[in-house]
Amino acid sequence: MKALLVGLFLFSSLFSSIGHTAILSEKEGEALRNLPVQADGRIKPFDSFAREMLELVYGKQKYEKRDAYEIILTWMLAPQTWQAKELFEVRNFEVLNRLGLDNQKRYYKGEELFSGAKFSELRAELAAKRETKEKLTPYFQALQRLENQYFVFSEIATGRMIRVLPPKEGDAWISVADMPQGPAQEKFLELTKSFITLIGGMAEGRSDSEISTAKQDLDTKVAAFQELARAESPEKYANQTKIDVESFYNRVHPFKWAYIFYLLGAVAVLFSWITSKHGVMMPAWGLVTIGFLVHTAGFGLRSFLMDRAPVTNMYETVVWVAWGSIVFAAVLEKIYKFKFILMAGALIASFGMIIADTAPVVLDPSLQPLEPVLRSNYWLTIHVMTITVSYAAFFLAFALGDIGLIYFLKGEQQHKDKIKAIVMSIYRAIQIGVVFLAPGIILGGIWADYSWGRFWGWDPKETWALIALLGYLAVIHGRLVGWVRDFGMVACGVLTFSLVIMAWYGVNFVLGAGLHSYGFGAGGVEYVSGFVIAHLLLVVYTTVIRNARLKTVKV
Secondary structure, eight states: OHHHHHHHHHHHHHHHHHTTSGGGSOOTTOGGGGOEEEETTEEEEHHHHHHHHHHHHHSSSEETTEEHHHHHHHHHHOHHHHHTSEEEEOOOHHHHHHTTOOTTOSEEEHHHHHSSHHHHHHHHHHHHHHHTTOOOOHHHHHHHHHHHHHHHHHHHHHTSSOEEEOOSSSSSOEETTTOOTTHHHHHHHHHHHHHHHHHHHHHHTOOHHHHHHHHHHHHHHHHHHHHHHHHHOTTTSOOHHHHHHHHHHHHHOHHHHHHHHHHHHHHHHHHHHHHTOGGGHHHHHHHHHHHHHHHHHHHHHHHHHHTSOSOSSHHHHHHHHHHHHHHHHHHHHHHHOOSHHHHHHHHHHHHHHHHHHHOTTTSOOSOOOOOGGGOOHHHIIIIIHHHHHHHHHHHHHHHHHHHHHHHHHHOTTTTHHHHHHHHHHHHHHHHHHHHHHHHHHHHHHHHHHHHHSOSOOOOHHHHHHHHHHHHHHHHHHHHHTTSSOHHHHHHHHHHTHHHHHIIIIIIIIIIOOSSOGGGOOOOOHHHHHHHHHHHHHHHHHHHHHHHHHHHHHHO
């Protein structure tokens, strides 16, 4: 309890101090971030739109340390300049070879990629592949991304993709290119002139007072355009509170802060465990608690912005599983006080959050509207959140299994007590996972009957969720009857998680088949496969070493 209070105190102190800085409010000259635009079926701040577009084209959310919203607007104002810059990220060697380009680079000029006949030929090849309705290979996935990069840049350069004015009739907002002559067009033109003045002044190194004046002028022009746009169609214009909150969410990036605190907490627990200095556990708990509170706040912000449980794509489920792993680890740690449980949970949470943060092409962090089949907050909450939080418990068992394998390699007899504690922790984590996975599958069947008119149809997602459940039930029953002993429990904690990986990642990103098409994606197969194979080899290696030692003891 003391450690929890320490964490709460530090968290409140941190955010109360932040609250008095500019981080919770727009800085001077940055009102453009919060300009509402329509894209991807929803209204979002220009900052979100710009980040997503720059991420697609360049692979990062900043270009040469400049914010995305500045870069994207200059695409429209000076497209020819950007065509000559190495802006487009292409990593697939086959695509580069087909275009006749040097495959040793990562970024290429638009005029290199799109000006010749070869790109048109590749687009025709991609269109023919799509006609077959077959799953796209990595080559065609890379080609599809390149086509999307070309489309996005071209549409932004012409102003057709930047939709800033709500219509009086219909739902589609009016783009900059299609804006009719009148007050709105004049106000937006004033906004762009003010932006150019500010950017030019900064490039020329003008005085701070001149830059400050230019920033204030830009903010004024943005506010004037927003006021006019809202007056055009007040009922269709954005909820400014949500626009401001989303922009704040983008800038603060709470999930990054969460994994930083989790890592610091894990290091503190490890230090306490190795040195047997129990006093270190209180600050360790405090650090993990701060990470958890920031993590929860980030989840709450996504829920507020989208009016739903944020578990509708792979990115969100990774973040949710990381959150669940901390909850289960904290509960088990409070009960058993083994230290390594909290460390395992913090490491899992850090690992998941870092993966989510560094693989935006595979795990899309953008806020997207729900697919039609998911438009039931009730079922989305009770089924998807239930079944995915079970993965958190199984992930915890997996991490504990890794720790157990290390102790078996260090010496089974010397670390017998610690191995016993690890085995019991794995067993408890698996029990928790089964308690959530079983009802999650049943609830999924009820939702399937509600949505598709059948309770069970052996859809790949359903089938692999059932296989994972049966696999863990087999481990639990094997333990109860004495078939699975200590080493078997440790090995099963690691190996059985491959069933979860298949149900969670494999069906969506490898098979790409079934009625759960809203969750499909591509990429990362080589890394996930390497992760699974590496742990399989670790189990095999530990088994061989252990058996050799047992034979030596018997002799």
